[in-house]
Amino acid sequence: MEIRIDEQANAAYIRLASGKVHETRTVGEFHVDYARSGKVLGIEILGLRQYLEKHGSIKIPPRLLQQANAA
Helix, strand or coil: EEEEECCCCEEEEEEEECCCCEEEEEEEEEEEECCCCCCCEEEECCCCCHHHHHHHCCCCHHHHHHHHHHH
């Protein structure tokens, strides 16, 4: 897992797996990158400061983590 924070853009990207992004979907407050197989590759949070003010920390839904670990 790799986390990149861009303070100027007020965003974070959490890379969960390597691979080519087939599509990006909005899931709740996240923009989620998927491989063709349906595996989650990464999660982007826009408006990071506001997200952290609201939630206190980054909380990734367990189902997204499970999809990142899927074969």
